[in-house]
Amino acid sequence: MFHVPETYRIRIGPLATDQTAGQNGAFLVPPSGRNRPLSIIASDGLGWEHVSVKASQGKHTRIPTWLEMCVVKALFWDPEDCVMQLHPPQSQWVNNHESVLHLWRPADRDIPQPPAFLVGIKAVGPLNAPSTPSSRSKSHE
Numbered sequence: 001m002f003h004v005p006e007t008y009r010i011r012i013g014p015l016a017t018d019q020t021a022g023q024n025g026a027f028l029v030p031p032s033g034r035n036r037p038l039s040i041i042a043s044d045g046l047g048w049e050h051v052s053v054k055a056s057q058g059k060h061t062r063i064p065t066w067l068e069m070c071v072v073k074a075l076f077w078d079p080e081d082c083v084m085q086l087h088p089p090q091s092q093w094v095n096n097h098e099s100v101l102h103l104w105r106p107a108d109r110d111i112p113q114p115p116a117f118l119v120g121i122k123a124v125g126p127l128n129a130p131s132t133p134s135s136r137s138k139s140h141e
Contacts, residue, residue, distance in 0.1 A: 002049040002105065004042050005029070005075045015041075023049070029075065031057075035068055042076060049083075049105040051076055054097065061099040073103060082111045 008027040010016055017025035023044040031037050036055040043050050053072050055064045064072070069085075077083055083105045105111065116122055 001078050001081065002044055002076060002107075029071070035065070036062070038064065038068060038072060040072060044107065047107050049077075049107055050102060052097075052100050052102050054100045063099045064101050069101060069103065076103070077105065081105065082113060084111055
């Protein structure tokens with residue numbers, strides 16, 4: 001289910017909204033760890049749930065990382081919801097803002113997914129899992 005993190009809703013300035021805007025509005029997720037703040041626009045109109053995301057700090061922006069997009073997915077959707085990034089035909093490309101990625105979910109149907117075994121063998125687990133700060137500190141004890 002699509003839901004916005006009210007804690008991070010922008011409430012002052014030109015992008016300000018309040019809860020009466022429902023699932024629509026601008027959100028600023030503060031940095032965590034080495035990540036930059038995430039600027040997010042959310043909407044749920046015309047049959048689509050959508051967020052656009054950029055990592056920004058002052059005038060500097062960059063494309064969000066996979067882990068940052070996972071944070072956004074977890075903030076705006078439930079754990080078992082499937083959302084997608086689209087790579088449309090080149091003739092339909094639109095790029096109004098460099099360094100912005102989008103997550104989409106149709107509101108009226110499930111997204112088709114390939115069988116998990118086509119992606120990998122779940123029982124094997126991650127082969128090149130990045131270490132987390134907590135796992136690094138434990139390995140030095």
